[in-house]
Amino acid sequence: MNLYGFFKFLVGFILAILLLAGASAAAVLYFAAKLTRMPEKPIFQNEKPVVQKVSTSPQPTVATSNTKSANENELAPGTYRAIVVEPIGLILRDTPSRNSNRIGGISYREEVIVLEESSDKRWQKVRVDDGSDRIGWVSGGNTERLD
Structure with a gap:
């Protein structure tokens, strides 16, 4: 084996190690970013606002309700x-x-x-x-x- 062949082997080996290290670091950073993100807040059925039916007949107004809301x-x-x-x-x-x-x-x-x-x-x-x-x-x- 000559010196040139040994040099090619050494450079190829170092490049392979650097490529593996870079890909590993990128994968770790990607998954770390995914795992540290806050998830969306779940919405359960009992948290949804209740929809009230609108009646077509006029409702009598009570004076006390206006003073209560004030x-x-x-x-x-x-x-x-x-x-x-x-x-x-x-x-x-x-x-x-x-x-x-x-x-x-x-x-x-x-x-x-x-x-x-x-x-x-x-x-x-x-x-x-x-x-x-x-x-x-x-x-x-x-x-x-x-x-």
Whole structure:
């Protein structure tokens, strides 16, 4: 075997190793990017908005319903409307502590009414603004004021 043949073998071997290493790195980066992407939030049947049938007969209007809706739009002093900005949603707790009982959850981009904040601003007492009047504590800094 001459020197030229040995040189060709060495260059070919090094190129093959570099090609395998590059392809392996590209495959690892591709799969890592696929696995670190957040999946779409699933929509279940019980989360879809309920469609109400529109009746053709006129419904009688009640004066108390107008005053009730006007009162619902007014907030008590010190409270404000906010929206959940945490992409995975929030856990609703019965007291402002990580060890407290979980009493529900709040979805991403759901509107809430912030009733009060803890003295250290780590917790917010909120009421879910979906007609269910669920009240509880959530971790502070995960809502954004709407007003």
